[in-house]
Amino acid sequence: MQLHDVWFVLIAVxxxxxxxxxGFDFGIGVLTKLLARDRQEKRVLINTIGPVWDGNEVWLISAAGATFAAFPEWYATLxxxxxxPLLLILICLILRGVAFEYRVKRTGERWQRNWENTIFWASLLPAVLWGVVFGNLVHGVKIDAHKEYVGSVLDxxxxxxxxxxxxxxxxxxxHGAVFASLKTVGDIRERARRMAAVLGPIAAVLVVGxxxxxxxxxxxxxxxxALIVAVVALVAALGxxxxxxxxxxxxxxxxxxxxxxxMLFLTLFPNVMPSTLNESWNLTVSNASSSPYTLKIMTWGAAFATPLVMLYQGWTYWVFRKRIGTQHLAKAH
Known part of the structure; x- marks a missing residue:
């Protein structure tokens, strides 16, 4: 296995x-509308991901950065x-982070309701758009001989x-409903389980399709x-x-x-972006990668930094492992 293959695997990871x-971050954001009955319950749901949501986005930054450094042609074309769609995702992630922090800065009903609506939509849209992006990535798009995308947004x-x-x-x-049932107590926990029981079969039909x-x-x-594992695991989650x-x-x-x-990355390899115009114009792990020297330096850096990131993120989840409910919330300002 060559270094560009290794970095394809690392980016997939x-x-x-x-x-x-x-995934459960976005799910919790969507459930603030579907599951929570009042503002207190919305606070409970948001607080379940409050200590970890920004750390979870480190994985996105790392994936984008690794793609830029290891596969510059892939990054540029993508x-x-x-x-x-990627700009919309970025705007949603920015607004979502601001909403988490600013929703409690004032007590006005309209102020808090607007930020709560922002959390919902800024969670729902990326959850959809990431699937659209990766669907096109795997299925292939219009890439010409110059490694440039020549299609339109409608494509x-x-x-x-x-x-x-x-x-x-x-x-x-x-995933978010299951996480909510794992991290909460009381009535909201039971309703999260019931919500998961409703959402699971819908997800199963879509996943199989x-x-x-x-x-x-x-x-x-x-x-x-991988397909069989995904389906069996989803059935096991429902059980x-x-x-x-x-x-x-x-x-x-x-x-x-x-x-x-x-499974998506397995079907993609050795391509990184297939061309629907001509197979010889596909971006692959070999023709889209950086030089071997660059990949070698990156490998040493990743070997040092990755365990540290995983350790501190694991420690964060351990510290904030307890369940919460409305009785654990501090009084609103």
Whole structure:
């Protein structure tokens, strides 16, 4: 295995970690409208991710940075061709972070309601758009001989990519509901379990449809194994949720996301962005990568920094591992 193959795997790991962790973040944001009955319960849901949401986004920054350094041609084509959806995601992430901090800065009803609406929409839109982006990434887009995207924004809204957006929205919301049941106490915990029981079958139908389409289109034996793992884990998550085993339900819902993302990267390799115009114009791990010397320096840096990041993030989750409820909230200002 050459270094550009290693970095493809590392970037896949970063994206997988991001969707596993940020997935329940987005799900909690969506559930502030679907699950919470009043402002106190919205505060409970937001506080379940309050200490960790910004750390989860480190995985996104690392994935984008690694792509820029290891595969500059991939980065350039991806961020220029998918400029509008990625810009919308970036705006949503900025507004979402601001909303978490500013919603409690004033007591006005309109002020807090507007920021809570911002949290909802800035969680829902990225949850859909990430699926659209990765759907197009795997399915292929119009790339010419100069490694430039020559399609339009409307070309990105094809049926496969739209189904991918629905899959990520459903999976992330289900993941968030399971996380809410794991991290809360009282009535909201029970309602989160019931919400997960409703969302799970919807997610299962969409996942089977999307991953089955992917397998039929360009899958192999390895991707088929990942597909089976994803479906079995989702069924196991539903069973564990029904039995009230929230820890196992969260573990299995996370495995579903991991297996689904792994399957997408398995079907993508050795390409990083396939061209629908001509297969010889595909961006691959070899023709889109940096020099071997650059990859070697990056490998040493990653070997040093990655364990430190994972250690401090794991420590954060350990410190804030307890359940919370409305009785644990400080009085509003």
């Amino acid at each position: 970063l994206w997988t970690g991001y969707f596993f962790l940020e 961020f220029s061709g998918f400029y509008l 990105l809204l094809n049926p496969y990519a739209i189904l991918g957006g629905l899959v990520t929205l459903a999976l992330f919301t289900f 999307f991953l089955g389409w992917t397998q039929a289109d360009q899958g192999d034996g390895s991707s088929l194994i 564990a949720n029904r039995l009230g085993r929230e820890g196992w339900a969260f573990t299995f819902s996370g495995i579903t996301i991991v297996a689904a993302v792994v």
